Amino acid sequence: MIDTTRSSRISGFHKKSPAERLGIVSDFAGLDAAAAARLSDTGNLDLSLADRLVENVIGSMNIPLGIATNMRVDGEDVLIPMATEESSVVAAVCNAARQCYDAGGFTTSMSGTLMIAQIQAVDVADPHAARLRILGRREEIKAICDGCDPVLLSFGGGFRDVEVRVLDSQSGPMLVTHLIVDTRDAMGANAVNSMAETLAPHISAWTGGRVYLRILSNLADRRLARAHAVWPLDQIGGEAVRDGIVSAYHFAAADPYRAATHNKGIMNGVSAVVLATGNDTRAVEAGAHAFAARSGQYGSLTRFEVTADGQLSGSIELPMAVGLIGGATKAHPTAQACLKILAVTSAERLARIIAAVGLAQNFSALKALATTGIQKGHMALHAQNIAMMAGAVGDEIDRVAAALVERGTVRQDIAQAVLQDLRGGAAGA
Ligand SMILES: CC(C)(COP(=O)([O-])OP(=O)([O-])OC[C@H]1O[C@@H](n2cnc3c(N)ncnc32)[C@H](O)[C@@H]1OP(=O)([O-])[O-])[C@@H](O)C(=O)NCCC(=O)NCCSC(=O)C[C@@](C)(O)CC(=O)[O-]
Ligand SMILES: NC(=O)C1=CN([C@@H]2O[C@H](COP(=O)(O)OP(=O)(O)OC[C@H]3O[C@@H](n4cnc5c(N)ncnc54)[C@H](OP(=O)(O)O)[C@@H]3O)[C@@H](O)[C@H]2O)C=CC1
Known part of the structure; x- marks a missing residue:
């Protein structure tokens, strides 16, 4: 049954505090106080910091x-x-x-620590000649790019090269400029994106084309670790x-x-x-x-x-x-x-x-x-998760997991049966 009484259209949610947002979400989802308390327990990540790292924060998700x-x-x-x-x-x-x-x-x-930013230009009348026009302006491009990030420059990074490809696409030829940038100790997305955005109007002027995308490539094949x-x-x-x-x-x-x-x-x-x-x-x-x-x-x-x-x-x-x-x-x-x-x-x-x-x-x-197959080692360790899924708590977790491994069958229904026996045995003792 679809619940039509609840609306996800919540204007201004982002302007509220994490506690206020959690209240709204609790009402929406019918969370009890224990579930809400768990969400707001942010462990080793301060809630105000979490609220600055991403948007619409209500808590944090802890991973081992x-x-x-x-x-x-x-x-x-x-x-x-x-x-x-x-x-x-x-x-x-x-x-x-x-x-x-x-x-x-x-x-x-x-x-190396080189990242690539791409600038996409379309509707270029003479893409192959335009490619050469861009390549001929290498020093100008270097100055524009390096001007974007003096801090990166001071750490030995900055523009290294420009490459231009003419791509055959479904909407005709596309001229794609690659800026090769050494981003040193930064992943570098923001540095190279800024350079691409700053250079884009120049690319448009030099090629007579229209620039759309200006963004790094995640195929970082100039940054290969071996x-x-x-x-x-x-x-x-x-x-x-x-x-x-x-x-x-x-x-x-x-x-x-x-x-x-x-x-x-x-x-x-x-x-x-x-x-x-x-x-x-x-x-x-x-x-x-x-x-x-x-x-x-x-x-x-x-x-x-x-x-x-x-x-x-x-x-x-x-x-x-x-x-x-x-x-x-x-x-x-x-x-x-x-x-x-x-x-x-x-x-x-x-x-x-x-x-x-x-x-x-x-x-x-x-x-x-x-050799033995993945289940032996992986499932032996995973048995504890299965035991918890079956409702085991405290000491029961290890005991149920050990019983599952001993039987060679790590399944939730069996874990439940083992747990029942264990609790029955304990009650009878
Ligand atoms: C699970 C093991 C290590 C058991 O391996 P084992 O030979 O039974 O372990 P062992 O008791 O002889 O111990 C050997 C060493 O393993 C380590 N070790 C052993 N147990 C532990 C433990 N509890 N916690 C931390 N470390 C452990 C530890 O270093 C230990 O040395 P020691 O400390 O005794 O000098 C082995 O079976 C194994 O390496 N299995 C592979 C597990 C795996 O790949 N898991 C990933 C999840 S499955 C998946 O998602 C990927 C997959 C498999 O699909 C990818 C693919 O298909 O290619
Ligand atoms: N497609 C993708 O993968 C995208 C990823 N992102 C996100 O971008 C973030 C990473 O961006 P990133 O640019 O690395 O981070 P930042 O922009 O936060 O930091 C990098 C900046 O730090 C300064 N800096 C200080 N010391 C150094 C040093 N030793 N080496 C290099 N730079 C230094 C530089 O100059 P200055 O201070 O002048 O900036 C540099 O530009 C990640 O959160 C990622 O998720 C964003 C967009 C797209």
Whole structure:
């Protein structure tokens, strides 16, 4: 039945305080006092700060923060804060890192900290000649762009290059100008967007066309983070395990249906660190998936091979537009604490560590999939969630979860039956 007495048309909602908004939402949704109190309990994020970070705030949504151990990145040991709601994700990184720790852990590199802003011009009569006109004004463009952000310049960033593409589109040729900008320790969206908007009228004048979009590209393929590790055979359980992992990679490389899941596993690790450090998960995810599809067929972000002496070699390469400045990274106190745990002093180091986490995550998932299957490890940890869903509280959670794992069937109906037995047993005792 549709409830026609409630209206979502609430003019001026944004001008109210978080408490007033929560009152309106509680009335609308029929929340009881306990549910409302839970929403307004913002944990380690001050409500007034939350209200400045995003709009129409009524509370905050807390996600567990776990620490992945055993990670050694470029010779330095590092603890990894990971914000995720999914069980076994943190354990998987610890597990993978443990198995390559003695062999040196992860080595990483980065292609640079360059972002791309796009300016779309349409109705250009002579797009190919206009392209050359823009390219000929490189120094003028550099001066306009660098004039937008003296602070970025003072940190060694700024305009690096201009590229122009003539695109064949459904509405005819489009002239797309790319500004290549070094954004240093910022993710850089605001810096490059400002440059694109400032330059746009000039593009219009030089080309005789009409400019529409002026925005960064999330396909940050001039900001690629790379990581590599070797897993010795004696650490991973022998040749059959190695070959199973390589075969799993070949499956992902050949089949987009599998690659989507393979890359989802990688992003389990990547997004968790991106979120923990207050960075933009959607920007990194969009970049990763676009990069995975760059050849025309969606494929794997990682590669697994056998080294000359028979060990398992894994590598990853993906765009990593993360920063230490800007967005929520500076404003969110938990993000600041996470950056301190990571001990990173540059966006580049952060990006490289995240790439290593993505590779570690993928190794563990593939190893589990190629051997015992994912359910054994993942469901064993997920059993606690199922126990809670069945209504277990306190000590009951571990007891119900243990019973589910012992039976080898992690299901809510069974959890409910186990809980009933447990409570019946306790009542009878
Ligand atoms: C779950 C494990 C780690 C168990 O693995 P295990 O071999 O049974 O664990 P273990 O008890 O022998 O411990 C080995 C190490 O793992 C870590 N470890 C072990 N348990 C914990 C724990 N509770 N909390 C934290 N760390 C843990 C820890 O580092 C430990 O070393 P130790 O500390 O003892 O020296 C393993 O089965 C695994 O790595 N599984 C993969 C899990 C995974 O990928 N989860 C992601 C969710 S599934 C998904 O979304 C993605 C997927 C799978 O679809 C992607 C794809 O298809 O490619
Ligand atoms: N498609 C997308 O992905 C989009 C994402 N966003 C959002 O943009 C936000 C990130 O924007 P971002 O531009 O990084 O953040 P900010 O604009 O908040 O911060 C970047 C600015 O900080 C200043 N700065 C200070 N120190 C440094 C340093 N060491 N290195 C570099 N810059 C420094 C620079 O100059 P100055 O102080 O002069 O600005 C720089 O422009 C995220 O919240 C993201 O979600 C926004 C639009 C689109």
